[in-house]
Amino acid sequence: MILVDVVSLYFFFMVVAAVYSSAHITSLNDSDYARTAVLLCFAVCFYIVGYAMELNSDSIRQILFWNRVEYIGIPFVSALWLTVGLMYTGYYTRHKKIWLAAIYIVPLVTLVLRFTNDHHHLYFASLSFVTESGALRMIKEPGPWNYVQAVHSMMMILVTLGLFLYDSFQTEENAKGKISLITGASFFAATGLVLSFFKPLGMYLDYMALCLPATCVMVILAIQKYDFLETKSIARSRVFESGRDAILLMNRQNKIIDYNTSAKNLFQKLDISLTDKQIPALFRRHPKLMEGLLDPETRIVRIRFNGEKRYYEISTKNIDGRGGTQGRIKTVRDVTETYKLNEDLKRQAMTDELSGLGNRRAFLQIGQKRMLESEEKGGAVHLLMMDLDYFKNVNDQFGHPMGDRVIQGFGEILKGAFPRGNLIARVGGEEFAALLSGLGDDEVRSDAETVRKSMEKYDFCYRQKKFHITVSIGIARKDFLGQTLDKLMRMADQALYQSKERGRNCVTVYEGPVNLSNKE
Template identity: 50%
Template sequence: MLLTNFISIYLLSVTVAVVFCTVQIRAMNGSRYTLPALLLCFAVCFYILGYVMELSGNSYEELIFWNRLEYIGIPFVSALWLTTGLMYTGCFERRRKLLFVAIFLIPIITLVLRLTNDYHYLYFSSVSYTQALDGLMLVKKPGVWMTVQAIHSGLMILASLALFIYDSVKRAGEQLGSLLLISVSSASAIAGLFLSQKRPMGLPLDYMALCLPLTCMLVIVAILRYDLIETKAIARSRVFDASRDAILLMNRQNRVVDFNRSAKELFSALGISMDNRMLLTHSPEAAAFLAAMKKTEPSVVKLRVHQEDRYFNISSEQIGRRGMPGGWIKNARDVTELYQLNEELKRQAMTDELSALSNRRAFLRLGQERLAQAEGCPGFVYLLMLDLDHFKDVNDCYGHPTGDLVIKQFAGLLKAHFTSPCLIARLGGEEFAIMLAEPDDHQALELATGFLQTAERHVYDFFGDRFQVSVSMGMTRRLPGQSLESLMGRADKALYLSKERGRNRITVL
């Protein structure tokens, strides 16, 4: 009885440990070949738990019931182990249906024959019980099909071992530690089969059930210690596939080695196809994308995706071994929202909030660019400085909300009169600046005078309060090589003269 209890505790303890470790591995990994490993664990659980209950049975009927339960798992253990090996080494995909039939047909027949053994005795030729180890134990004489199942299981285990040896040799012995553990675990399983047939010491024990927990623990150690099923590699692969970035692996000849799901979707949206691992397209827009992919320096490209303008940041990272370049990892990240946010921040930094015109910072930067572009071009550059007359009186008399209304409407008058490509800015307060290009002084003055009259006629209305605000202006023409600072100083001096002479006028210097 003591030996029976010890065996039961041993089997249950190892089974709980195997279940815990297997579920943890499945949760960590999630690869396709951890699924048969998880099913293998469940098969072992049915087998072991059924045998534990059989050892503790008090009647022949109980023993038979639990023995039948064991066969939900027994026939499938070696079959699932071989399936794991085939999927791990990539051999299962080649002839999946044929392999599935070859591996699982005999175990399925075994399950059916065991559950119906009382009608044909093909699996067990006879089943009885005896008193042993202070309890009842089944005495099962093997039938024809039990021998077939035993041979099938042995072949499955040997085939699994051969697969792992082959894979280790192919990888130049990178996993010798795991191979040693797998070899010992396979030997343990084969020993269980052998002992179950020979029954040493005359005890009617199921030696396969005793050896199988050790086999499972050795396999789990190989997985956790040596990353047998490449948990890290699979985790990296899952991150690669799940990434929202379009990621491509390209060799030194810019041929595609691999790409993820996001890249495939982007190719489809852009009309990009692949021929002999080369990306091809007839779309000019997609061609710009492919050109950016070939570059090594980062770049941002604008693409039309699903009838919407999107911006992609293209980056490259070189990969290789021992200093030798082996290819490139190309990453295309959709940065549309970030790009639009940056553009909006730039716009806000360069725009006067109240008038929606360019602010002083924008005027100084863009003004420098305009002057540089005008060098050597026909025509002249003119600068107008404007100041609303008696604007302080508007604020004092009608309040600051009314003053804000004047600024907004005056900005609207400027944009309506001085059309593109004129540069219009609010420099601060009631002061404005306009840079324009005209063929001669007469046309520039005519344009400025026309606005002076428009501003003078405009009536501002704020909740029934109607009034007019005139404007003083100073205008100057840029001299060859003159800086923006000097140009603004001269136009500002002209503006000062307009105010000194009575306002509501233009002074040209």
């Protein structure tokens, strides 16, 4: 009886530990993952409490009753243990229906057969009772389904062990402690299952019930010391459901192991179901999005929904534990309005408000890039420098508002004269520039003449009186590698000076240096 008292006390403390673990896990989060771990704890409790009461029962009726209580938990312990392993490693939802069938059909059938065993004896071939050390004990003769359930349980334990070992060896940091605990937990469970059949000590004890608490202790240690459940728990309690941003929790192998409702809704718009949690398979049709999720740095990615472009910022927050980084929280935030506002501000900073063309800053920055591109790709580059003739007289005679209208009119002429993609800018008060790529000399000269003639014919009206204004143009061509934009501008400026010397309202192509000492 002393042995029974010791075993009962042992079971009592293990039940308390299991209940405490359930409460601890529940307080951290209420995800499917945590709920499964809680169900595992409850299954263990039913098993241990039922067996402890069976040991302390003094009648056949009580023994049979508590044995049935045990089987509310017994068939499901290894099944839930495997489910937790599959969820932890990210394999569960990939083939959810198949896993559910493979894992839970045998436990459910076992539960039914145990409660109806008196009618078919498929689970227990026979039940008898003996007195051992002054206590009544039940002797169970296994039936055919008992062996099926035992093999199934052993397979569940071994598969779980394999999953945890594989996941642990895939981690970057040293995971020997976690490997040892998980291996030990699975070893004790498997040992208890084997000993229950062979009964090496000759006593009618349930060795599985004796070994299972040790398994629970090791699992609890793994949870508390090696962040077995805490990564997801801390992440969810802090940020998962606190905002409208899409949030993904990724483990160290970059598998998505959890996500919030906003993430589910966002990716559904892209026909992405997060039930398949392998990132390459999920996002193979969206490579930019996949790169953003795998990149530890913050990135902006563009996603198109029904023809509309939306911009999302993908940021990363590491989840650090005692053994290093345990996982990553990926936040996908819609920044479309902010992005567009910033782009508008950039455009405004690079745009001349009056003419609608680029300003001098834009011309110099973009022009230098275009010159470098021409070095790599080849192709002709021409620069046109243009100056409105006697523009100061317009301001003096008609006022600055009229001068503004002249600038606007010339801007419209330039926009219509050159193919889109060429760089056109107002670089001074009445001075304009156009950097043209991929055009021949004759074509550039023809375009310049078109601009000159269009401006010459353009009617400006002041108090019902028409007047015209002309433009002088200088053209320079990039002739050799390494030629800079600044050098090309000086060459085009010299050609422009020659146009003014020739009486204005003409086009001059740069042919060599000229004396600029008399330039006004």
